[in-house]
Amino acid sequence: MKLTAEEVKKIARLARLKLTDKEIEQYQSQLSEVLTYIKQLDEVKGTAGATRMTAATNVMSDDEVTNQPRTKELLAGAPLTEGDSIKVKAVFDE
Amino acid sequence: MSSQSSDVSRQTSDSTGAYLNRYDVKASMDALANGSLKDVPVAIKDIIVVAxxxxxxxxxxxxxxxxSPYDATVIKKLSEAGAVITGKTNLDEFAMGSSTENSxxxxxxxxxxxxxxxxxSSGGSAAAVASGDAPLALGTDTGGSVRQPAAFCGVVGFKPTYGRVSRYGLVAMASSLDQAGMFGRKVEDVATLLQAVAGPDQEHDATSVDQPIPDFRxxxxGDVKGLKVGLPKEYFIDGIQSEVEKAVRTAADELKAAGAEVTEVSLPHTKYSIAIYYIIMPAESSSNLARYDGIRYGLSVPDATSLLDTxxxxREQGFGDExxxxxxxxxxxxxAGYYDAYYKxxxxxxxxxxxxxxxxxKNVDVLLTPTTPxxxxxxxxxxxxxxxxxxxxIFTVPANLAGLPAISVPAGFDKxxxxxxxxxxxxxxxxETVLRTAHAYESKHDWHAKSPGDSK
Known part of the structure; x- marks a missing residue:
């Protein structure tokens, strides 16, 4: 199987990636190669259900507020801020 | 420049490019021999956050x-143990790679x-330990990213059981596979480092598990009498370098001579490991990396015209090819439409x-294989x-898929x-059994004492 350029563009849109024409061409063949390789899993019939990594147990704690406000600290990493808010481009048209 | 540090471990320059940021710190290796990390230098893979x-x-x-506005749990624990962080080591971008070339x-x-x-991907941490810059280092292992560079650089690399060490503060790649791991020159030192960072972190990592923590040292x-060692035949395949296979088979003979029982076992689905891995790992990675949006932290391209454009x-400028x-x-x-066929x-x-x-x-205590082909x-x-x-x-991924503890130990040199x-x-x-077996094997050889640049 080989992915079409349109398929690669569609995945890129979903993944919020902007690709150059060269990248699209490159991913067409590289992703197709990997997808072909992983298709070998179809050989395995009959399986044991989903995986759970660890025997997790419930962790209980009292319903108390323990976190301190860290607004300044966290905003320090944001590229654009205004007051105590992070500034982003407008989502709606005026 | 100041005069040379009095401490032996800090005199080496970073000639291998092991570090992205090397801190100017004073440290001493003295306590390590007694199983303590007091003032002991530890290099940190730069995927573990330090405030x-x-x-x-x-x-x-x-x-x-x-x-980072906060320390990873492993960093907090290292500080509590008195360790000194020597800097942040290089890696494949987001730990995605097997050569550190993707940095x-x-x-x-x-x-x-x-x-x-x-x-x-923990190539910098492995190089820092191999070159003698730091006696210990932390890395992360999602598909072999501690064990494979340990093998390539001739040091010990250990991935504990999934859930043994907190993942809080490890920049997430594939959350069901990621685990912090340790590098050292000797198994004993790795056991000391594991001891310091092991344990549940119920406040911050729901997949860490409250299991009894033994004294790993x-x-x-040194005793392997009666130990049952399995050699899985699927790990001795065509394409494996003959010297690598020979080293592992020789190790099996040595363990046998020391009183272990060695048997051949079979894990027939091993050949599907990479196919499974290259579905689950990218699936979880693509979700985890959705957070890098140029809004809250990290790189942001200022002249974007809309939110989507931001x-x-x-992401176009910030992410590398791999x-x-x-x-x-x-x-x-x-x-949509592919989830069942692939991820499920x-x-x-x-x-x-x-x-x-x-x-x-059920039949063996430990499995012996090559770390890399x-x-x-x-x-x-x-x-x-x-x-x-x-x-x-191929040989390292299965332990991540199953969440098992696994170690890579130096086993000699090729031609x-x-x-x-x-x-x-x-x-x-x-x-414990993994470390005990590794230590018993190691103690019969002096490979861990050899350094790059020694006459061979």
Missing amino acids: NDYPSTAASKILEPFK ALGKTVNPWDESRVPGG KALT YLET VKRRIMLGTYVLS KAEAVRSVIRQEFDEVF TTAFKIGEKTDDPLRMYLND QGLPIGLQLMGKQWDE
């Missing part, structure tokens, strides 16, 4: 300006041969792999062929003088 004046980058342009921020070479890769008895431009490739692959296998199928076969290990571990490859040798690069992880690594895998939560 200081230096950035925590994951070797990615998208995190290049990021300074967007630096180049690391193999201390034994500068024309070769140090392995990856006490497990190093995402697209930032990261984009895995995000694309992960997005594809999770997209991979999880189902993964459970078969786990069951197979459970069955084998070959010794360190040349820089640039595999960069144009992603699938070939991926297949390099070119490059280190060979052997791998031991154990039952979940049975780090």
